[in-house]
Amino acid sequence: MAILTRRDFVKAAGAAATLPVLGSRAFAQEKVKVGFIFLGPIGDYGWTWAHNKGREAVNTALGDKVETIYTENVPEDSTAVGSIRDLANAGCKIIFTTSYGYMDQTIQVASEFPDVKFEHCTGFKRADNVSTYNSKFHEGRAVLGTISGMMSKSGTLGYLGSFKVPEVVLGVNSYALSAQKKNPNAKVKLVMIDSWFDPPKEAAATETLVNLGCDVVTTHTDSPAALQILEQKGLYGFGQGADMSSFAPNAHLTAIEDIWGPYYVERVKALLDGTWKSGDTWDGFKEGTVVISPYNKAIPADVVAAADEIQAGYKAGTYNIFTGPIYDQDGNLKVKDGEVISDADLAVMDWFVKGVESAS
């Protein structure tokens, strides 16, 4: 439990010594190197933590053939180009970039390293050596929205978003639609904080949402800060990317857990077999990339039943939250009764449904 200060300083000195070693590729590589670019710290117990679990799954399944290396806390700006390039220069044959904001950077480095394969998470730009993969988090949001719609006393729900990108828009819409199925007057107040991980800002934004009348808040950002605020105020919330109940035992109703392990193992195997091809993968409940955490004991039985029903529907392929009639914020009918929005349209969705209140 002691702070490893001395070891950390030795590590820092070691870093200087390893620099020249990194550059050289003269050593015979027996194990294939697999690289990961992480947005936040592994210890965020959220988005990056889940991706790291995926990385560990690769180690467990293929540890005799591959070696994984990773870089944490890579900001979503031009410095990411350097980080991705470092992994490629270190000899990685496949690199997973785990956030939307690495899209252009991945494409750029991919053009410099045609023999290296790249996998970009939640993006939409592909190339011969760049694949994209995503998870249908919005299916999980439908479960959260159902629970929120039934448990909220004020009927005003909060959504802590990051940027107006399709993944977040889908999440907000799915949450709103599913809540409205249980409470037709439910409203969703949305705040975009322009960051995926900024605990003080997430805390202040959560407080603002609560001040505006929200009694259940779900977040699309990566830290447990929002849950901590909700716990202090005796309100409800959900974990993001992983089970965060240790941070907020009373407030945490359930969480959407991201399960990346099987996909990562499959793709690395394809690389080793030589069958890797660029493509797009978008899995959800059915394939097991979205999992709902155990429910908090405070959730009443009828709510649990409703939530389970949604999950079962998705797993069987019979349920889709984006089934019409769906109206947009101005009241126009965007999806007709019985029609289902196609995956292609979902991937670029940029409008919010009726009942979502946001500044933009």
Next chain:
Amino acid sequence: MLISGATAGLAGALEFAGALKVINLGFPSGYGFTAIIVSFLGRLHPIGCLIASIVLAVTYVGGQLAKTTVHIPDSTAGIFQAMMLFFILASDILVRYRVRLVPSNKPAMVAGE
């Protein structure tokens, strides 16, 4: 003042136009503060600034590599940069003043009566 503002703006524009070619959501912040360190390390002389900026860039890149290889945060490169600056600034006093050991004033020993 106008020229310094213009150059700073140019630096920002080059960051987008050169490194990334696309304007995207994030922008590396904090380069501005490092620039002040560069000016002091460069002793407020243009050629000095050029050399100092290269030195500081090396520490930044080294910090990024350290993040991948040894898993320490890249802001740790800041520790090295800061120490460099601390010691260079402090060495000014050695450059400008001489250290002299001054014997304490003892009353002169007078021999004799």
Next chain:
Amino acid sequence: MNFDVIASIMTIVGLSTPILLAGLGELVVEKSGVLNLGVEGMMLLGAIGGFAGGVMTGNPWLAVIAAAAAGAFGALLFGLFTLSLNSNQVATGLALTIFGTGLSSLLGLSFTGRIVMPFGSIFPPVIAKHPFFQVFFGYSPIVYFALIMVVAVAWFLNRTRGGLILRAVGENDLSAHSIGYSVIGVRYAALAFGGAMAGIAGAYFSLVITPMWAERMTAGRGWIALAVVVFAGWKAGRLLIGAYLFGILMWLELFAKAGGFTDFLPAAQAIPSQFWAAMPFLMTVVVLAIISSRETGGGNAPACLGKPFLPSN
């Protein structure tokens, strides 16, 4: 107005307190003639120091003391270079910011993913969580400490001999030196105080707002504290107003982002939230311009601010 006024006031207090604490510390430091730009670094050192103290001892009071010590460490390091070795204060302060950010991130590695109990109100829950009275009693002790310190700092600077000496050192260090006061000693003491206050301000983030550690978690509030000292014209009372004003502006940014204006002031909703985010800094520039244009000053910067102390003997 369909937003919770009581809760909003509490949010504003929470946003303003770290700025107030760091600002008070920096005020005293600048009054003694030293310009310490390393506030952000000291706050981060305090944040990790406080968090580490909280995790290791489980006692929030000891954690706050640890945070103050960590901040003071940073300030005294700064003092070593600027007071004893006469290095340039602006550059050294910036170096301290970068140093503090890097060191806190390194030390914080062992603490990612850990949590502590939030350092909440010590009043009994009956009043602390009461729908109305919580606006007075629902805060962490650090909030009350900050308010008490406003009075204490104002009284010290204006009513005590110690404060007079400190101000003299800041206005005319050579005269103070010739009278016999230890200019360097007074400035070291001021720096230690400033560092301790900045450290506690940083601990407010890691012990009260979000009881966890994340890199750079003070999110630039140190720079806002520096701005608010200028905005306040180096007076403690105006500092209190300035800190809370900036807190309100930060709250407005999030309020606007959440569409809070839509129900009662739709015209205001059209203003982009980035405007509110920029306001604290814009206002500081405006106030600085106004203060400087008045020739007689009154609350102007201490005359020796940022100048190294070079006695002729």
